[in-house]
Amino acid sequence: MKQTLPRLWGNDALRARFAGDILARRLSHAYILEGKYGLGKHTLALQLAAAQSCLCKDDGSLPLPCGTCKNCKKILEGKSPDVIWVSREKGKTQLTVDAVRHLRTDVLTAPNDLDTKVYIIEDAHTMNAQAQNALLLTLEEPPAYVLFLLLCEDASNLLETIRSRAPIYRLQSLPLETVHEYVLRHAPAGTSLPGGNDLEQLLMAADGSIGKALDLLSPKQSAPILDARRAAMDLLQAAPTKGERVISALIPY
Numbered sequence: 001m002k003q004t005l006p007r008l009w010g011n012d013a014l015r016a017r018f019a020g021d022i023l024a025r026r027l028s029h030a031y032i033l034e035g036k037y038g039l040g041k042h043t044l045a046l047q048l049a050a051a052q053s054c055l056c057k058d059d060g061s062l063p064l065p066c067g068t069c070k071n072c073k074k075i076l077e078g079k080s081p082d083v084i085w086v087s088r089e090k091g092k093t094q095l096t097v098d099a100v101r102h103l104r105t106d107v108l109t110a111p112n113d114l115d116t117k118v119y120i121i122e123d124a125h126t127m128n129a130q131a132q133n134a135l136l137l138t139l140e141e142p143p144a145y146v147l148f149l150l151l152c153e154d155a156s157n158l159l160e161t162i163r164s165r166a167p168i169y170r171l172q173s174l175p176l177e178t179v180h181e182y183v184l185r186h187a188p189a190g191t192s193l194p195g196g197n198d199l200e201q202l203l204m205a206a207d208g209s210i211g212k213a214l215d216l217l218s219p220k221q222s223a224p225i226l227d228a229r230r231a232a233m234d235l236l237q238a239a240p241t242k243g244e245r246v247i248s249a250l251i252p253y
Contacts, residue, residue: 038211
């Protein structure tokens with residue numbers, strides 16, 4: 001079976017759906033990728049951009065995207081001028097209408113060397129109403145060569161008119177064992193993983209999010225959680241009849 005969107009962990013049904021649409025040449029012009037922090041929205045967006053332009057997409061013996069053709073390499077290495085990230089300005093809490101107006105102007109320019117020009121809009125849920133209405137004008141009549149990927153934590157914060165023009169796909173929380181396997185394989189170089197039962201406790205606190213699990217490997221973030229858990233266990237041993245009520249009151253998530 002062809003391996004699809006291999007850098008995204010879990011979410012098998014979602015990966016299969018996107019792969020089928022890409023191979024059948026029936027991708028929509030826009031998608032809303034929804035999910036809490038750390039579930040892989042950025043990874044999925046980049047994988048979709050590469051898969052759409054992969055020169056080997058129809059080779060059943062290779063993954064989708066293949067990761068080795070010239071298009072895949074440029075996109076996955078962040079070197080393609082046709083994959084544009086639209087982000088909030090540093091220090092800003094909203095994605096402003098100015099950023100969207102720049103996008104609308106840029107959309108009129110055809111791709112440089114790919115067939116598809118991909119706009120990845122980060123924190124799309126932070127667009128104010130003026131910015132969303134400006135984007136709506138482009139979503140209603142986009143050029144044929146454009147793909148919009150709107151990343152957000154909660155799609156309900158987007159105007160209904162935006163949501164009606166872009167299918168919403170939600171990334172699911174991952175099983176504990178999947179997060180554990182990822183961390184073991186991909187923990188940043190030089191990271192010292194907690195010993196004993198501490199690593200499992202931190203991964204449980206990550207609540208199915210790989211991004212949050214990686215953040216919790218930092219001693220600054222892990223210390224309060226581990227200290228609270230140790231305190232909870234001490235109390236549990238001292239007053240075993242209180243059980244889960246004691247733990248739930250003391251352990252932060």
